[in-house]
Amino acid sequence: MAAEVVVVGSCMTDLVSLTTRLPKAGETILGHKFFVGFGGKGANQCVQSARLGAKTSLICKVGNDSFGNDYVDNLKKNGISTAFVGQTADAATGTASIIVNSEGQNVIVIVPGANLLLNFEDLKRASDVICKAKVVVCQLEITPAISLEALKMARASGVKTLFNPAPALADLDPQFYTYSDIFCCNETEAEILTGIPVGNLEDAEKVGRMLLERGCKLVIVTLGAEGCMMISGEEPIPKHVPAGKVRAVDTTGAGDSFVGALAFYLAYYPKLSMEEMIRKSNCVASELVQHYPSK
């Protein structure tokens, strides 16, 4: 049976060191804990959808190395189809080397590696699975032209497109707006794309209107603890969809959890109103922020 949610995106191995303070240039310091995690926006969003029960396929590229092998195993354990997870000898699996101090501040170096080698040929090979999906989800941690092509392939087959412009590019190809059925960004991404700093709901509404003018059908701006703002061509009066009041202890990955959950509801509960899908996705993401990572 074909996957209902298809994600075209990134896999990154997180290499996390916990220290009391961040090292200065040239300095060596002792850390007190190290762990390896599975990250990357594409994979995170796909895992969230799968954990809610979606039949999923991830189209991505990892290295022909131990991190890549472990990543493939991790996707399989999460019930995700790895039929289109490529492994290349030409680059290492993408990594995020992260140092976190005791105040929770961090420094991060991302090396995208194999993620940038996902190419048009890979998409062509996966065209059947893309075109038979209910929803195709893309972000910007792979080569942007590949994300755009995936959105175009989906659109050409009448598949719903959900685009998360993360990390944001100030000079985003304007075709991304027209090929996104749902354009979902956070406050930082909204500001980079529009130049409007988003500090409250009214700012988010301004962003929403601007992005609709650029060709999006429906815009969602996620607002952290405040939930989301949604606006669409069909419903041009912006709506605030609040998140539940919870005690957040770690909001890392909240955006990915929201996008993955939304993909699940779009694919499996298409008759729900968009407001209801967003409310449910808020619930999923706000559940995540209440827990420390299980490391």
Ligand SMILES: Nc1ncnc2c1ncn2[C@@H]1O[C@H](COP(=O)(O)OP(=O)(O)OP(=O)(O)O)[C@@H](O)[C@H]1O
């Ligand atoms: N403190 C919080 N309380 C309740 N829900 C939250 C909180 N923070 C985030 N969320 C939920 O997660 C969604 C996405 O959060 P946010 O807008 O912070 O995304 P993000 O900045 O992309 O996240 P991150 O970069 O940390 O992964 C929100 O719309 C909301 O549903």
